[in-house]
Amino acid sequence: MRRNILQLLSVFFMLSAAPVLAQNSFYQGKTVRIIVGASAGGGYDTYSRTIARHIGKHVPGNPTFAVENMPGAGFLISANHMYKVARPDGLTIGHFIGGLFLQQLLGKPGIEFDARKFEYVGAPGQDNYVLGVAKSTGITSIDQWLSSKTIVKLGGVGAGSATDDIPKVLATAIGLPIQLVSGYKGTADVRLAFNSGEVQGVCNSWESFKATWRKEVDSGEVNVVLQNIPKQHPDLPKIPLAISYAKTDEGKKLIRALVHSVGPTARPYMLPPGTPKDRVQILRRAFMDTMKDPEFLADAKKVKLDINALDGAELERNVHAVFDLDPALVPRAKEILK
Structure with a gap:
């Protein structure tokens, strides 16, 4: 009887540990790229490099995070890359300007993504x-x-x-x-x-x-x-x-x-559509844990970065809200922002 109970407990613990072991085994030894849609030295690049130095320790398996700059066409090259080219495997995170979401709504030529289908990781701040x-x-x-x-x-x-x-x-x-x-x-x-x-x-x-x-x-x-x-x-x-x-x-x-709607979605970090949900959740948790990490906050303070983070779910809601623009304003907005 006792032996049977021990066997059942052993099976229970093995099953309980399986998801954690799977998470650890996936990211262990991997490199996660953060693709920044702007040149080095600007705000988007500075936020990303500061985050990359700290977020790895908050991800099971402690992967390396590396920043890759992909500037061009006002962030559009990187945005389209994240939607069409980047593999949805949890190893590529994008960071481009959220103003492109409004441009999608207004039918900007060259946009080849649907912002509502990205998986959002979070935002380090809300720009003023x-x-x-x-x-x-x-x-x-x-x-x-x-x-x-x-x-x-x-x-x-x-x-x-x-x-x-x-x-x-x-x-x-x-x-x-x-x-x-x-x-x-x-x-x-x-x-x-x-x-x-x-x-x-x-x-x-x-x-x-x-x-x-x-x-x-x-x-x-x-x-x-x-x-x-x-x-x-x-x-x-x-x-x-x-x-x-x-x-x-x-x-x-x-x-x-x-204008007022730009700040809450200005600095999104996102994953390609179709990224496995468990990896989305891992990176969302790691992102918010990083935003509270004393070493990260000290590093951010050194380079004068304001941290007022949004989690992935809240960022996702803000992005979807962009598409609720008053239809009566759409023609005028298209004319102004063409």
Whole structure:
């Protein structure tokens, strides 16, 4: 009798341990690639390299994580790669700008993915987009800029990127006088163009300004003059909100729908459609465990990265919400963001 009980317990423990052993055996000795849709040195790259240094210890089997940059076409090359080429085996994670989700809804040419079919791992932060202009323009406030009607050259990455889409909306909604110079491979390249005088400003997240434009911000070479978010960021109490300059109901609706919606989906990490659900869950848990890891947080602080994480399920809900855009605004949005 006792022998039978011991045999049953042995079988029970073997069955209980099987899923854990399978998880360990799959990732053990493997390398997980994080494909970043921008060039090295920008915010997307910096977040990814910081995460890659720490997330492996939170995945059963402790795989290696390596970052691969795949810039081009305003993040679109990497996004299409994740949907069409990357194997759905849990060994390739993508990171590109969430503004492409709205571009999918609006029918942007070249989009070959359906954002609603990706498996979302999480997001390290929710971006707060602001507009910065060069000291050399002489512009120190948005009121001065609007009244002077000075045309400022803003650097952009491409349609679907906040660097491009937000200024386009602001040009329509508040009459912002800009000339968009687009096609850079990432905000790191925009920064180089800014420092050489090729462009005079950029719409970027405050988080990226603090992390990768620190020298320009601290020296006063770039002045933040406008916040493109629903409420003021604690760091920027005196910088006005874009929506307060919209004079029409349409302008306010456009800013709420096309600008304020960008931040919560700006920095998604995702897996190809069809990735096994157990591996999705492993990576979701590992991602959120990393976001709470003291060593990761200390590392992020060193490079001025803000961490305000969303888990995979919440990020997925936010992405799906993008597709709930008021149908009445779709034709106008297509016209503005073309």
